Amino acid sequence: MSDLSSKDSSLDNLLRRDPRAEWIARNRLHPLHNEMLQIGGVEVRGPSGLLRKNPHVIGFIGPNGIKRIDRTNTSSASLGDKKRSSATKETQLPLHIVENPDFYIMVVADMVGGRLTGHDKDILGLAHQLVAKRNGAVTLVCFGDNKETQCDLAGVDRLVHLQGEIYEGFAPEARLNALLQIEAQYKPDYWLFPDSVHGGMDLACRLSARLGERLAAQAWQVNAEHTVCRGASASQDILRDTPRILTLLEECGDAIDESRHQVLPMAIDGIEQTTPAMVDKGLIAVDSNAVPLAEAEFILSAGNGIHNWDQFHAAAAALGATEGASRVAVDDGFMxxxxxxxxxGTWVTARVYLAVGISGAIQHMQGIGQCDKVVAINTDAGCDMVKRADLAVIADSEDVLAELIQLAQHYSLSKGQEEKSDAA
Structure with a gap:
C-alpha cells in the first residue's frame, strides 16, 4: 500500500506539457495568444521542453507610451493584472515644477502657423539641457496667434504670449521692442532663436545689434561653456565660448518627451511702441505651381489612383497647393x-503633404521623409503610404477631392464677405 501511494505522489510531481497551449503561445496571430501569455506568465516552455523567458511579456508601458524592459522585475508580478496594465498606460507624465526660478532662458520660437515646429521643440529641449538641474525656467516667447495645445509636453515652464495686430505679419520693430522690454525686466541668461528663414535669424541679429553682444550663428552643439557652430557652408566646425544669444540649427537637442511642464503665463510691463518704419501690407497672391517643389509648404500629390485629372488640378487650385506626382503618374504622361x-525626383520638405492615390513606393517614401505632416487618401488601408501618414482617409479620391473643393470655395466666399464687412 505504501509503494502504491509513493508511486502516485511521484506521478503527481510530473510536469505535463500542453502542446496546444505551447503552440498558441508561440503564434502571435492566434486570437488566444495574449490570453495564453497571461496564463503562462513570464516563463514559457519551448518546443524542446526547456523553460524560456518570453520577451513579449517582460516589460511595461512607460509614461510616454513606449514599452520599457523591466530589469528590476518590479512590475512582473502584475503582468497578469489587466487593470494594472490599463492603469499604467493611462499614467500621466510627471509634472516638472519651477516655483521661484533663479534665472530664465528665453526661447523665441518661429511658431509657423501658430504651432511649435520640430525645430522649436528641439530648441526647447536644448534649453532644458542648459538649465542643468539648476532652478531655472525655460520660457517660450511667441507673437500673434497661438494655436499650440501641447506646450506642457514640449517643455515650456513659462509663457510670454504677445498679441495684437502690431505683431502680425512682418513686424520686426515691434517684436524687437518687446524683446528689449523682456531683457530689461527679466535679464535672461540665454536668448535662443531658431536659425531659420521664418524670422528667427533676423530677429536674433536685431537683438544682438541693439544689445551690443555678439551672437553664435548656426550652433548645433551647445553647453554652458562651449558652442560648436557650422561654418564655411557647413564644411567646418567653429568652437567658441557660449554667448548669451544663439541661433540654433535643427536637431541641436532632444525634444522633451518624459515630463509635463506648467506653462505659467508671465506678465510684461508696458512696452513702448513707436510708429514702425515698415508696414506689412500682407502677402501677394501667387500661382502655387510657380513655387519650386522643393520649397513648397503645401503639396497635393497624385498617383496611379487618380483618374479624373481635371478634378485634381481644380482641387490644387482651390486649396492653393503645389502639384506633385508619383513616378507612375509621370511615366504615364499625366504630369x-x-x-x-x-x-x-525631388526631395520635398513640405509642412503638409497630401498624397492622393499613392501606394508608397520606397523611392517616394524617401522623398517625403522630411515632410512635417503627411495626409493620405487611398482605398487600400494596408498600403505603405497609409502606414506612414499622420492622417489617412480610406475612401474614393474623387469623392474626397470633390468635398475638399466645395469646402475650400465656401471658405473663400465667407472670408471675402468678412473682409467686405470689415471695410464697410
Whole structure:
C-alpha cells in the first residue's frame, strides 16, 4: 500500500506539457495568444521542453507610451493584472515644477502657423539641457496667434504670449521692442532663436545689434561653456565660448518627451511702441505651381489612383497647393517630370503633404521623409503610404477631392464677405 501511494505522489510531481497551449503561445496571430501569455506568465516552455523567458511579456508601458524592459522585475508580478496594465498606460507624465526660478532662458520660437515646429521643440529641449538641474525656467516667447495645445509636453515652464495686430505679419520693430522690454525686466541668461528663414535669424541679429553682444550663428552643439557652430557652408566646425544669444540649427537637442511642464503665463510691463518704419501690407497672391517643389509648404500629390485629372488640378487650385506626382503618374504622361516627388525626383520638405492615390513606393517614401505632416487618401488601408501618414482617409479620391473643393470655395466666399464687412 505504501509503494502504491509513493508511486502516485511521484506521478503527481510530473510536469505535463500542453502542446496546444505551447503552440498558441508561440503564434502571435492566434486570437488566444495574449490570453495564453497571461496564463503562462513570464516563463514559457519551448518546443524542446526547456523553460524560456518570453520577451513579449517582460516589460511595461512607460509614461510616454513606449514599452520599457523591466530589469528590476518590479512590475512582473502584475503582468497578469489587466487593470494594472490599463492603469499604467493611462499614467500621466510627471509634472516638472519651477516655483521661484533663479534665472530664465528665453526661447523665441518661429511658431509657423501658430504651432511649435520640430525645430522649436528641439530648441526647447536644448534649453532644458542648459538649465542643468539648476532652478531655472525655460520660457517660450511667441507673437500673434497661438494655436499650440501641447506646450506642457514640449517643455515650456513659462509663457510670454504677445498679441495684437502690431505683431502680425512682418513686424520686426515691434517684436524687437518687446524683446528689449523682456531683457530689461527679466535679464535672461540665454536668448535662443531658431536659425531659420521664418524670422528667427533676423530677429536674433536685431537683438544682438541693439544689445551690443555678439551672437553664435548656426550652433548645433551647445553647453554652458562651449558652442560648436557650422561654418564655411557647413564644411567646418567653429568652437567658441557660449554667448548669451544663439541661433540654433535643427536637431541641436532632444525634444522633451518624459515630463509635463506648467506653462505659467508671465506678465510684461508696458512696452513702448513707436510708429514702425515698415508696414506689412500682407502677402501677394501667387500661382502655387510657380513655387519650386522643393520649397513648397503645401503639396497635393497624385498617383496611379487618380483618374479624373481635371478634378485634381481644380482641387490644387482651390486649396492653393503645389502639384506633385508619383513616378507612375509621370511615366504615364499625366504630369511633367519636374513634378515627380521621390528619391529619383525631388526631395520635398513640405509642412503638409497630401498624397492622393499613392501606394508608397520606397523611392517616394524617401522623398517625403522630411515632410512635417503627411495626409493620405487611398482605398487600400494596408498600403505603405497609409502606414506612414499622420492622417489617412480610406475612401474614393474623387469623392474626397470633390468635398475638399466645395469646402475650400465656401471658405473663400465667407472670408471675402468678412473682409467686405470689415471695410464697410
Amino acid at each position: 511633367p517630370r519636374a513634378r515627380q516627388v521621390g528619391a529619383s
